[in-house]
Amino acid sequence: MPRVARTDIVQPDGRHVYLYGDFAAPPPDYEAPRMPGGGVFQRRWNPLRREWVLVAASRQARTFLPQQAECPLCPSTAGRSSEIPAGHFEAAVFENRFPSMIRERGRGGVCEVVVYTDQHDGSFATLSDSQLTMLGEVWTDRYRDLATQAGVKYVYIFENRGEQVGVTLHHPHGQIYAYPFLPPVAAGELRRQTHGCLQCALIADEVDGKRRMLIADGGMVAYVPGYARWPYEVHLAPREHRSSLLELRPASRTRLLKTMQRVIRAYDRLFEVPMPYMMAMHQSPPGPPPAQAHLHIELYPILRDRGKLKYLAGSESGAGVFINDTLAEESADRLRALLE
C-alpha cells in the first residue's frame, strides 16, 4: 500500500486514474476523454535482433504540443476536461490514451503517464522538496502495483524531456511502461548480475577513483560512467545494494530524487538551455527475492554542445557502436563545476 493517500478512479473507457495526496473534485461538467477506437496493438518478434517490437498503429493522431489552455495534464476546469478528473491535485497517474501497448487477456502491457504536479510550467528540475518526496512515493507505489499485475514482466519508469526527444506535452511528467516481456537492455544487465552485483563493483570503482564522481552523499552516488555512450551521460544509484525503490527507506528515495534533480539542474546550466534528456530507471523485474538488479538511474542528455545534438546515426543504429566526442572525465569536471 502507498505511504500517501491514493484515490483510484476508473474512467468510462476503462482507463485507470490514480490521484495521489490531496485533490479537489472536478467541475460538474467534467467529461472524461475517451481512448480512440480502431487502434491495432501487436508485438512482433524480430528474429535478427532477438527482440520484441511493439506495433501501435492507431488511426488517430496524438495530442501534439498543445497550448496550455488545452493541456491534457492540467487540472480540469469548467468547460475544459483534461485527463485528470480533478480541479486541483498534487500528483496523478493515468493510463495513456495513446498507448504503445494495451492489456489483453493478461498478456499485454500497461502504459501510464505520471504527472509530477498540477502546475503546467516547470519541470523535474523545478519541483520542490515536498514534490520530490511525493514523486518518490508515487513511483514506488506504481512499481509495487504494476509489478504484481498478471503478465507484467518488467516495470520501467522513465522520462523523456524536450521536443528533440519527441516530447509532445510540456507539462512536467514522466511515463511508466509495464512490459509483458523482459526488455533486452534489462535482460542484458541482469545477465551481468549472475556472478555478484556488477553495479556494486562499478560503483565501488567510481567511488575509489573519484575522477568521474559528481555526488557521493547521503548514501547516493552520481557519476559520469567511464564508458558513457552520451557526452554527458550520468548514472545514479544508492551506494548500497538495493534492488528497487521498495528496498529504499522513504528518506533515501527522496535523497535519490534530490540527487537526480541536482544533476539535471547542472544539465540545464551547461548550455544555458533546458537540457533535452531521457531518464531510464532500471530495477529488478517482478518475482521472488533474491532480486538480481541494483536499482540505478541512467540519464541520457542528447546535446553534445551548445545547439548541437548527438545523433544516433549509422554506426549506432546499424552496428550498435556509439561514438562519443567527449572524455567522460572532462564531462564530469564540467558538470561538477555546475552543481549547487
Add this chain to the structure above:
Amino acid sequence: MPRVARTDIVQPDGRHVYLYGDFAAPPPDYEAPRMPGGGVFQRRWNPLRREWVLVAASRQARTFLPQQAECPLCPSTAGRSSEIPAGHFEAAVFENRFPSMIRERGRGGVCEVVVYTDQHDGSFATLSDSQLTMLGEVWTDRYRDLATQAGVKYVYIFENRGEQVGVTLHHPHGQIYAYPFLPPVAAGELRRQTHGCLQCALIADEVDGKRRMLIADGGMVAYVPGYARWPYEVHLAPREHRSSLLELRPASRTRLLKTMQRVIRAYDRLFEVPMPYMMAMHQSPPGPPPAQAHLHIELYPILRDRGKLKYLAGSESGAGVFINDTLAEESADRLRALLE
C-alpha cells in the same frame, strides 16, 4: 584487385585517397587539408551493455554544412583545395579527416568517406546506372581491401542521409568503418547463423508470403520486414546465399544497388521530401570461409509521417524496445504503389 582503375594517393598527413576510374590532375596550387592534431581516440568497454564505445574527442570542429563553394567533397579547383586531389573524378574514397577511430599499432580502426560522384547536387537516388555500377565496384574493392588489413574485424559500409540524421555534408557520399572489433549488431546476427542461414529462411518466408514484398527481381529482393523497427524500414538482399559483395557477380552488384535505388526513390516520393535515412550493409566479417553472414542491406528511414520524425526515446534507448506506429503490411502497400 579492383575491376576498375584505381589510383592510390597518400596525403602529407598520411591519409589515403583512392580515385576510382577516370580523373583529372588537381590544380597546380593544390594543398591537401591536414588532419587536426590534439585528438584523443580511445575505445572503452561498457560492461553493462557489453559493448565498445568509441571516444573521439577532438578539439577541432567538424566541417558543418558548408556552402557548395567550400564543399570538401567536390573536385579541387585553383584556389580551392578539397579533400580530393583531382580536378575531376568519377568516384573517390578518402580517410576521414575527423574520424571516430584511428589506426594504432594495427589495433585501431579506419574511417573512410566514399564520394559517389564529383557532382555536388543529387544523391544516391539520382545516380546514373553507370555511376551505380562504379559505386558497386568501389564498395566491393573497399570491402576486400579493408577486410585484409591487420586488426580489422568488421567492415561496415553505410550511409547517413539528411540533416535530421546528423549529416554535415550534402554532397552525395557514404562512409565505411573498419572496426577493430565485431560490433554488437553484427555479432548478434552472426550468432543467429549457427544453425543454417536465418536470412535465407527469412527471405524465403517473405517471398512465399508476398504480403510485404516490394521487389523480387533479377535475383534481388526488397521487403518491409514484418518486425520492422522503423515505420518504413526495408531490407534488401540477394535471394541466394552470398556472404559479401565479393561473392556477387558484377552484374548482380549493380542489380542490388539498382534495387536499393528504386526503394529510395519511393522513399523520396512518400512524403514528397528527400527522405532522411540510414543505410546499413551487413556482410561477413573477415576470415576464412565458410563465411557465416548473408549479405543484406537495412534501410532505416526516420520519418514516420509528413514532417514527423520517429524519435528514439525512453523505450528504445533505455529499455531497447522499439515502438512502431505503422503495420509493416500497410507500409509495404504504400511503398509498392510508389515504385517505378
